[in-house]
Amino acid sequence: MLSRTAAHLYWIGRYVERAEFTARLIEATIRLDSLAHTPAGKGAWESALAVVGAEWSFAATGAEQGPAPVSRYMTLDTTNPNSIRSCLDHARSNARAVRTALSREAWEAINRAWLGLRNTHNTSGGPGTLALLDQLKAEARGFEGALHRMLRNEASFFVRLGATMERADNTARLIDVKYHLLLPEGEKVGGPIDRDQWTTILQTVSAVTSYRWLYREGLRPRLVVDMLVLRKEMPRSLAASAEEVVSLLNLIGKRTGLQGEADRLARLRQAALNRATLTGIIQSGLHEWLSAFIADNARLDTAIAAQFRFA
């Protein structure tokens, strides 16, 4: 397979995943905003921006912080390189360049999502936005389904590899921000706002029900972290992502007969996660641990690009 084709496929995976994650994040934030009393609402949108690393770029637009401007910025703004619209633009143009490598169904899902957003020019940031986000999530699910029905060849492996790498990054950022930025001054850990915020996180990764299945106790921050970092049963957890990256790289390696730096880094990370304990992570400092994870993930991304000659 041409390196360029592989690169396009990988980025399709990353951008569709990023678009879907952003959609979930906005959706959960709208919910949190409507539950909480001020000033938690403002904090909700602030932290949504922090999760996607867009506090500064949003501030630079000069817009007021608030539901409508932030959700518009994260959904539709073309000057925001990570808005859902920008992600879908990138996903679609990558898909168009390798259209013959994708199944028709997979292409159509991306194209429909792109078309769906193309004529939308405003979002309220309130419940009205939810319908739009629902539609986007449905298209993303459709894409994922189409991907699983595609031939099990390098093409599907590279898309999934991109999606998994992106997912690991997104989940890590989500936990990190909650742990450090969210709670308004004067609010108690374990208070109602705190609880709402943890629920929001679970909603963002669509894991509210899973949590109840896994843990008999009520909502405990420790356990949410445990679930999102260490539980392999949870598809969006860091451990599950790390494992999937290793197995996708193995599948690609079996086809090409080559292994490299990316395989080594991915296996190291998987081994480290297997050894890790929740107590150990929290004692070493969750923020520090997550920052290291995000940096490792970026290194692995670079190694993947080098190993398959993306650039």
Next chain:
Amino acid sequence: MRLIIQHATIYSFAEPQSRLVQLLRVTPSSYAGQNVVDWQIDVDCDARLKAGRDGHGNETTMLYVNGPIRRIRVAVAGEVLTDDKAGMVGGSPEPLPPILYTRPSPYAAPDRAIAEFAAAALADAGDPLGAMHALMAGIHRRIAFDQAPPANRVRTAAEAFAADKGSYLDHAHVMIAAARSLGLPTRFVSGYLFRSNDDGPRRAGHGWAEVHVPDYGWIGFDAVNDHCPDANYVRVATGLDHGEAAPLLGARTGGGSEYLEVSVSVTAPEVTA
């Protein structure tokens, strides 16, 4: 005359480049009036060099470097013995007939102003050789020589003719365009010039025009100095215009900007000593 040439080009990149590919036309050939005694190309990093020859008969060298690379120095040095032939070129390898050099080329397409300028020169002089000398003198008077090395973008002959100062490229391209507008085969020559009153290394090589004059053959015309090349000139490469005879053309894979540093020195030990 014995001329010693040292020509170094340094490229520095703001970001590391993953690959470099360069096409070099920096090797002069020997013929009547020019004898290359010694000539070398040195590159200061791991590179693969492949020699070849282009359609004009120029010796070419392809340079391939795999990165990451932030800086590369390509140094050319050698020794050439030259004779004064009053601009006449004899015995040089000529794989292509003169008629080819009547066609317009991107940098040397004549516009109306240049064509009128050339026609007037021919009318005054009466014969092609006289007209060429008149054109050379006319361009010399009209365009002041600018010491600064040629800008990133090479100007067309028409742009150069409209300006009041310019580089050797501008002088040569106007000369080529003017001579071609009279139907005479004309080409660009890149090379080196020894200046006895030299004030240290320069930041560019030199270039001039050659016209195929009926009954005489190829003759060089250097409008910068209003002078036909003599023993102070070393011919390196020829082409329809600078685009086909440039000493270094490069392509790179990688982002960021690029800084270019050129240093050329031509010395004549017997003269300077």
Next chain:
Amino acid sequence: MTERRAFDEIMGQGDEADGRPEFAALARWIRETPLGELQRRQAAAEAAFRTLGITFAVYGEEEASERIIPFDIVPRVFTAGEWDGLQAGLEQRVLAINAFLDDVYGERRILSEGVVPAELILANPQFRTQVAGARPPHGIYAHICGIDLVRTGPQDFFVLEDNARTPSGVSYMLENREAMIRLCPELFEMFAVRPVDTYPDTLLETLRSVAPGHGGNEPVCVLLTPGHFNSAFYEHSFLADNLGIELVEAADLEVDDDFVWMRTIEGRVKVDVIYRRIDDDYIDPLWFRPDSMLGIPGLISAYLAGNVALANAPGTGIADDKAIYSYMPEIVKFYSGGEARLPNVETWRCREPEALRYTLDNLDKLVVKLVDGSGGYGMLVGPTATAAQIEDFRAALIAEPHRYIAQPTLALSTVPTLVEQGVAPRHVDFRPFCLTGTGGVKIVPGGLTRVALREGSLVVNSSQGGGTKDSLVLAPPRERQAQSQFQFQGRG
């Protein structure tokens, strides 16, 4: 000329209802198939083309802005005898084109012997100085030629244009046939039609045959496209898929050590043959246009070193230049030793004073073309032009006569075509595709028929409202058929 009805390839020139006896069955099919049924099938074919993405025109923001070239459901047919004559003429022509290219980029015998004026070749920008003196692997330059033919009578075929650079349209030959077999199977029972689907294999075999050297490994061939925004991208991806070779863009290739490499996830793979669909000007920014974003730096160096075959080779444009066209009969004779089997359309070279005078005197009867124009632009069709258009051309001709040639307005043959009012004759031309490798010239029996859909129009270019038809070549009568198929397999 205009009073006489043009020769119709199916109906002939007579008034018999069934037209030419050899195609009587087709004439009946046209007459007896209900118009609505023909329209339905044509719409079905066009819908299929749209779904497949066989589109032309610029890739815009909207999928809907892509056009398909209109397809006509009524095929054009050649008898076995007609095809044999064409094939012999085409073979002679493309062999001469290759010999001419080898000569002008090498010894230049044809110039020193004065057959073609040296200035016309050497001072022509299509003569590429970059590759002068270089010989491609196996001495073959124009591996893929699309020769445009027109017809004025039963035996009267003329070459209108030689396309020796990157001729396109072969995907229409293949897709039109697919559509016809699906939608009009009865025609293929009615006639023994020779297949065209051998084209991809024949092309691949041709490309492989011209790989440099004779290394034991199977040569690696790729198709180089400018990218998915190019108007012919569909054809590029269609051909790459059908040949089973990689469809590459410039970024996929790199030159190192004067060899060409393809970047894959398994590492670098050496490339031996590049079927390139990028013009010379854009193919290598170091040797051609420095502003090209589509090119591969050093590709020409690899070619000059003999390490890669480019199909077609750089510089083939000198063979199909309109200024050279009028010399083609002499060129064919010079290299083949015999008269050209396929004549040119009579051509006045306006650079010659007498020809210019004749042209200026007869502008209302002639077709005047710019020698460096293409696609039907820069062209005057005298009989249909307005007085103002004629005067514009007169001025242009007087100012720059060397840029123009003139030809008589030919009574181009027609083929029955489905138009709004029913089935009516429309003018056509024909582009067969000739492949030249070390095994000689191979021509798949078929080609691209372009049809001018407007009544009376002679302009078939798709940019000017032309459409396409399937072109059926009939197998020879039974006893000869077995023999010729055997020969075909023997060569394949």
